[in-house]
Every structure is written in structure tokens, then in C-alpha cells.
Amino acid sequence: MRTLAALTLLLLSAVLWLHHKNGQLAQALSEASALSANQKAAMGALETRLAAALTLGRDNGRAQVALRQRLDAAGTHAARREHTITRLLHENASLRRWYDAELPDAVRQLHQRPGYASAGDDLQRLSAGEPVPDAGQ
Template structure:
């Protein structure tokens, strides 16, 4: 009978120890599940960011190609314009005199000033006593 009680006590101690181990393992498992859930959310967020970054990179590349094409076209137009101006200056004496004439003082000062943030800023910089001449009228210079 003493053996039976000792075995029963030993079985009870084993049961308590297993219960304790089961609790420890359950808490570890819950913690691992929480970490795995957080990692899944992080992975999903990073994947979304990667997709957005790839889309933006594609858009940026297309925009750069478009801007490069526009720049090339503008350069070609500027070259043609310069060639046309040179040809016209060589052909027309009165145009050559007009082209080489001095600009009015107010216009010359505008070219030497800092850029205007808005049209109102530029108007404030012009002195009232020296307004710009009408573009349709011939300059005195």
C-alpha cells in the first residue's frame, strides 16, 4: 500500500509538472503566433511598398523619356528658329538694324533683375515714371 501511495504521489507530481510545462509551451506558442502575425503584416506592407515603388519607377522612367523627347524637340525647334533668324537677318537690312538695336531701359533693367515670383511682383519692381512702351509702337532707339 505504501508503494501504491508513493506511486500515486509520484504520478500526481508528474501530472503537475506536465501541466506546468504545458502552460509554458502554450505561452511560448501564443508568443510565436503573435510574432508570426506581426511578421506577416510587415511582409504584406513591404510587398505593397515594393509594388508602389515599382509603379512609381515605371512612371518616372516614362516621364523622363517624355521629357527627353520634349527637350530634343525643343532643341530642334530652337536650332531651326536660330537658323531662320540668321537667314532673315542676312536677307533683310531693316530687320538686321531692328535686331541689333538697343532695348529700352526699362526692358533692359528687367533682364538684369532677379526672377519674379508672380506677375504682381514684377509690376511692383517697375517704376511708375518709366512704364514699358507699347509693343505696337516703334521704339525711339
């Protein structure tokens, strides 16, 4: 009878220990499932960001190619324009004289204008007796 009571007590303690371990394992499984769900959500967000970054990279690449083409076209146009100016200067003596002539004083003063701190500084510079030159001249 004692052995039966000891075995029953041992069996009862084993059942209680297994029940406790089962609870711990269930809690660990629940935490692992929650962690897995969080990681899946994070992976989904990262995949979305990656897709957006790849799209942005492709768009930037296309924009860079377009800008390079425009820059090349502008360089070609500038070289053609410079060549045309040089050719015209060699062909036309009056144009060559005009091109080599110094700028008028009014135009030179516009290019050499000092920086102003306020609008009043510009008024002090203008002569009261001289009208402002017409921009179309």
C-alpha cells in the same frame, strides 16, 4: 506500500510538472502565432508599398523619357530657329540693320529697372508729366 506512495507522489509531481510545461508551451505557441500574424500583416503592407513604389518608378521612368523627348524637340526647334534667324540676317540687309540696332531708351529702361520694395516706389520712378507708354507700340 511506501514505494507505491513514493511512486504515486513521483508520478503526481511529474504530471504537475508536465501540466505546467504544457501551459508554458501553449502560451509560447500563442505568442508565436500572434507574432506570425503580425509579421504576415507587416509583409502584406510592405508588399503593397513595394507594388506602389514599382508603379511610381515605372511612371517616373516614362515621364523622364517623355521629358527628354520634349527637351530634344525643343533643342531641335531652337537650333532650327537660330539657323533661320542667321539665314534671314544674311539674306536681308534691312533686317540685319534692325537686328543689330540698339533698343530704344524706353525698352532699355524696362530691362534695367531697379527692384522695388513697394508699389509706391514704382510711382516715384514714373514721371508725372509723361504718360505711360502703350504696350502695343
